[in-house]
Amino acid sequence: MKEKQMAVCYDSQACIKCFACVVNCSVENRARLQRERGTGVEKTMMEKLPHLNYLTIEKSESGVFPDVKSVAALKHCQHCEYPKCMDICPAEAISKEDTGAVLINRDKCVGCQSCIDACPYDVPVFDRETGKTYKCIMCNDRLEAGLPTACAEACPSVAIFCGTASDVRAEAKERAERYEKVFGKKFIVYGAEPVNSHVGSLSYMTIAAEENADPYMLPENPKSGVSIARNVIKIGGAAAIGAAAAGIAVHVSHWKKHKEDSVYHHKDEE
Amino acid sequence: MNDNGRQITLFTNLQMWYHKHIIHYMIFFILTGLPLVSPWFHWIAYAVGVPVAAFSGAADITSVGLQICRAAHRITAVLWIVTSIPIVFAMLPKIGRWDMTPRRREGQGWVEYIKEGLIDTKRVYIDWQYPKYMGKYNLLQIAAAWAVIGICLLMLASGAVLWFRLWFSEGLVSVMRVAHLAGFMAMVVFLIFHVYFAIHPVNRAGYEAMFRTGKDSEAHARKKHPGLFL
Ligand code: SF4
Numbered sequence: 025m026k027e028k029q030m031a032v033c034y035d036s037q038a039c040i041k042c043f044a045c046v047v048n049c050s051v052e053n054r055a056r057l058q059r060e061r062g063t064g065v066e067k068t069m070m071e072k073l074p075h076l077n078y079l080t081i082e083k084s085e086s087g088v089f090p091d092v093k094s095v096a097a098l099k100h101c102q103h104c105e106y107p108k109c110m111d112i113c114p115a116e117a118i119s120k121e122d123t124g125a126v127l128i129n130r131d132k133c134v135g136c137q138s139c140i141d142a143c144p145y146d147v148p149v150f151d152r153e154t155g156k157t158y159k160c161i162m163c164n165d166r167l168e169a170g171l172p173t174a175c176a177e178a179c180p181s182v183a184i185f186c187g188t189a190s191d192v193r194a195e196a197k198e199r200a201e202r203y204e205k206v207f208g209k210k211f212i213v214y215g216a217e218p219v220n221s222h223v224g225s226l227s228y229m230t231i232a233a234e235e236n237a238d239p240y241m242l243p244e245n246p247k248s249g250v251s252i253a254r255n256v257i258k259i260g261g262a263a264a265i266g267a268a269a270a271g272i273a274v275h276v277s278h279w280k281k282h283k284e285d286s287v288y289h290h291k292d293e294e
Numbered sequence: 295m296n297d298n299g300r301q302i303t304l305f306t307n308l309q310m311w312y313h314k315h316i317i318h319y320m321i322f323f324i325l326t327g328l329p330l331v332s333p334w335f336h337w338i339a340y341a342v343g344v345p346v347a348a349f350s351g352a353a354d355i356t357s358v359g360l361q362i363c364r365a366a367h368r369i370t371a372v373l374w375i376v377t378s379i380p381i382v383f384a385m386l387p388k389i390g391r392w393d394m395t396p397r398r399r400e401g402q403g404w405v406e407y408i409k410e411g412l413i414d415t416k417r418v419y420i421d422w423q424y425p426k427y428m429g430k431y432n433l434l435q436i437a438a439a440w441a442v443i444g445i446c447l448l449m450l451a452s453g454a455v456l457w458f459r460l461w462f463s464e465g466l467v468s469v470m471r472v473a474h475l476a477g478f479m480a481m482v483v484f485l486i487f488h489v490y491f492a493i494h495p496v497n498r499a500g501y502e503a504m505f506r507t508g509k510d511s512e513a514h515a516r517k518k519h520p521g522l523f524l
């Protein structure tokens with residue numbers, strides 16, 4: 025049976041920072057407007073809405089001159105195994121597909137922005153114009169049609185590649201091993217194995233030198249305090265409500281047992 | 295009943311009017327807030343969304359219902375604030391005389407006051423006898439009243455930040471979202487106890503005063519609320 029689980033990998037070592045992926049992501053999203061929403065070609069090219077860009081660049085600089093390191097990292101949804109955005113969404117607008125892609129259904133999204141709070145990678149973005157939240161969809165439509173993701177298709181140096189999850193994982197690990205031999209330092213394939221129990225493994229993996237994990241926004245232990253706090257409150261609240269109901273039941277039975285002796289029993293006494 | 299026929303006012307007309315409105319607002323707050331707390335309550339949003347979707351042709355009924363719930367939640371908050379204006383103006387000048395102000399007798403320390411209050415509350419709700427010192431409210435009611443005022447202010451502040459979230463930092467919005475949920479849970483627990491004790495036979499006179507005349511016979515009040523006459 026054909027493996028349904030797909031994955032994408034960004035190899036920061038092979039990346040030549042041409043950002044063709046960013047451009048093609050936007051192009052593909054404009055094509056989606058034409059395909060899915062029937063928007064005219066000119067209009068889709070004129071659209072300036074931010075929700076047409078799922079890939080963004082976050083640049084960071086560190087060190088002291090002349091030992092300065094500048095990193096332009098690719099920011100996108102990691103398509104977590106356990107998407108915290110999905111767990112928190114009150115509209116059940118977010119789903120985890122068989123391909124591994126985590127999608128926001130725009131028709132269902134009510135724009136509450138809870139997913140922004142819950143995402144440990146700070147990915148979803150609220151669009152004021154549409155009143156909805158958007159994020160990378162891992163080109164789920166293209167993957168289902170047997171096509172590569174738009175970012176992978178555009179990359180001239182095969183620094184972004186996609187395929188079945190097992191193939192991508194194997195290729196990524198092989199590349200990391202090779203880099204370790206060539207450069208003599210440790211490389212990680214972030215997301216190939218569960219990152220932690222909070223997010224699990226990732227369908228959008230990243231190869232990076234371990235020393236560059238921070239600038240590439242690859243936290244060792246990604247956690248969403250909001251999502252944890254909300255779960256604790258919900259569970260604690262439900263327990264408190266249960267305890268209150270139980271306490272009242274005990275009190276009622278106590279009253280029933282003693283009401284004859286009570287000064288409050290007879291209305292006249294009142 | 296040893297009644298001298300005199301009546302005392304437990305609740306003013308304004309307090310009764312406000313309390314009735316609060317009941318309606320709480321029902322609305324809970325019904326419109328629950329679908330956002332958990333998908334278990336999406337049936338509420340669905341029920342609200344069906345008629346609207348029928349006319350608007352909206353793609354997702356639950357989603358449109360959720361939007362209506364969010365709007366109704368905010369409208370309820372505005373009505374609550376408007377309704378609170380007269381009660382705030384009426385009550386604030388009398389803050390020193392509020393019945394829910396903890397009042398110690400002369401020379402009485404806090405520990406003794408709390409111990410006495412708890413024993414008095416036990417006398418009423420466990421031993422089913424009349425209290426010795428209790429005023430209009432017992433110690434736990436006083437504590438709960440202040441807690442509820444705090445929760446209400448928290449809900450208003452956090453709700454306002456969530457409503458106008460685009461004006462605030464993401465960090466503050468996140469904290470307020472958690473605070474709003476925590477406040478809601480605390481409020482539900484309070485309401486469960488409040489409703490139960492309000493309808494308990496022990497508080498029959500208080501219940502009737504709140505929903506009918508606002509008054510209680512002095513004879514009864516002297517037994518149930520001796521602190522009012524100390
Ligand atoms: S990275 Fe954030 S938005 Fe993407 S699946 Fe994980 S939790 Fe959701």
Ligand code: SF4
Nearest residue numbers: 113133134136137139
């Ligand atoms: S903004 Fe939309 S997708 Fe995000 S949690 Fe709210 S309803 Fe769900």
